[in-house]
Amino acid sequence: MTTPDAVALEDAKVAFRLGDGRVYTAVEKAHLTIAQGEFVAIVGPTGCGKSTLLNVAAGLLRPAAGSVRIFDRPLAGLNRDAGYLFQADALFPWKTALDNVAIGLEIRGTPRAEALPQAQKWLTSVGLGAFAGRYPHMLSGGQRKRVALAQVLIRDPKILLMDEPFGPLDAQTRQVMGNLLLDLWNADRKAVLFVTHDLEEAIALADRVVIMSAGPSSRIIGDWRVTLARPRDIFEVRMDKEFHALHREIWSVLKDEVMKGYAQSTHAAEAV
């Protein structure tokens, strides 16, 4: 018996109705599976609909056609097995770091007295044990991402969906966060779908790198397996020969799409 895939998108098509009545097809016939314990990164040019695809897996968006299966069950409504890490700040600004993490459990009905020590433990494991009483605006961008990560992980979701979570951070902080993510992921190997526009980040983190074409009507145009040994260190893996070979190979495909996507976005700007 084979274990069911954590996430399976079959011929998923996502379309939006525009203000003037036309229909904009963001993603066309996407076929994507993520096995249990697998770390998959989606890379594509700006505006290619990679976040759209992620929102479909989360149940925040409904596909216009095709199906979404989570652990072999069709997805109806929000994906309750998934934790979602947003690109923008999504912490509750009126809660302290500790309360922000504890809320993940309190929603489920865990008594506050039990939730708080666990939240403290998670804050410590993302390196913020001493910042429990701070409100989000008193934390740096990287620290807020750490709190958000703890907030998601404390619920122990079976699937992690991440939408360019480290996008707004500076280059050094991104690498530190990448290593933290890998360390935490190593502990129990959840299925991860990680959206990024940074190919290096994708290769360094993931087991599989999926490339999407430039939008509109973007498709999945490539799927590479990354065989770099684990556990990895993001700083060092970038020196690896295999890393470079893979990077060159994927980039040769991605480059054309990036140029296309760039051309389209400038054309669109001129049309306006």
Added chain:
Amino acid sequence: MSRVSLLALQVLVAIVCIALWQLFSSVPVFGKILLPPFFFSNPVDVFSQIVKWFVSGVIWKHLAITLWESILAFVIGSLSGVLVGFWFARQPLVAAVFDPYVKMANALPRVVLAPIFALWLGLGIWSKVALGVTLVFFIVFFNVYQGVKEVSRTVLDNGRMLGMSEGQLMRHVYWPSALSWMFSSLHTSVGFAVVGAVVGEYLGSAAGLGYLIQQAEGVFDVAGVFAGMFVLSAFVILIDFGVTLVERRLLVWRPTADGRG
């Protein structure tokens, strides 16, 4: 600038103003008194009037009435503003239907309502409370409405993905966001509660600071009018100070305007 020197300068402004007032109302300049005492009184008379009020204890009753009216107006106006604001924000159809009427009611100068309230509710405190409520309500209502509408999409989605039910979203997301908007207008709404009370008293009542000022005016007692104004200002400053303390406690999570925690 240090706190002490700032305070010294602030006090200096008051001293200079009062000194000039005293000077021009008692010493003729080129054979003419610039501030005739009949119209402008003078600081000494005003001050002795204030002292007389406090020594005899008359003032306490009036202060208590005005304070009580302001508190009632603030509490009733805020509660109804929060409820209606929430309701409208969650039910766009209701908001759309009532929109022109809300705008109309808000555009109406509230002073014209005072006679109606006096007719309906008599000369006691409730006509003043009603006037204050019509002022406070709209400030709180608009802020709560805005607060609920402008909850960040990402924060909402995050709540949903964390598994919050509609009720939990209400409690953990909509409610704090709406309250933060309400608290940010706390100074204005408390101020308007006092305005409603005093204007109402002025237009017809048997007690309160507004009544005191109106009575003094009726007998051309300019010193009494000024004394009433000074007591009222001190009263408002004290209340405003209290609001600042409350606000500091309630909005700790908010970044300050200069971006520093």
